[in-house]
Each structure stands twice: as C-alpha cells, then as structure tokens.
Amino acid sequence: MSNKNPYEVRLELLAMAKDTMMASIDAANALYWEKIQQDMEFYKKSFEEAVKASEHMKPLYPTPEEIMENAKKFYSFVCTKD
Secondary structure, rough: OOOOOHHHHHHHHHHHHHHHHHHHHHHHHHHHHHHHHHHHOOOOHHHHHHHOOOOHHHHOOOHHHHHHHHHHHHHHHHOOOO
C-alpha cells in the first residue's frame, strides 16, 4: 500500500499521461524521418523537397490541455472499482 498524498498521486498521473503521449510522438517522429529518408533515396529528392512533401505527416507535440485530458482518463481508471 502506498503512503502517497493526493498531490503526489496526481503528479504521477500527469507524468504517466505525458510519458505515454511522448512515446507515441517519438514513434510518429521516427516514422516521419524514415519517410523523408525513403523519399530522398527512392525519388531522388533533396532534403528540403522531402521535408516539404512529408510536412503533412509531421507529428505535433501534445499541448498541456491534451496532457491534462489524458491524465483525467488515467485518473478515472484509477477511481473505478471494476
């Protein structure tokens, strides 16, 4: 059993929410840069052309509001007794 106060639990939930979202962004970034590399090699594009062609795939970092929403999902899971 944990002796954490509610603020420590909330802080851990925020960290967990941020970490899961950042892991997703990191994976999307890896795919994005892989696509740019493939475009450069396969289509013989310059780096600038490949980046411009793949701009729509570039992942966006989560906003603080999105992280809070994700943390609320974790919190609701913790609060349920199912």
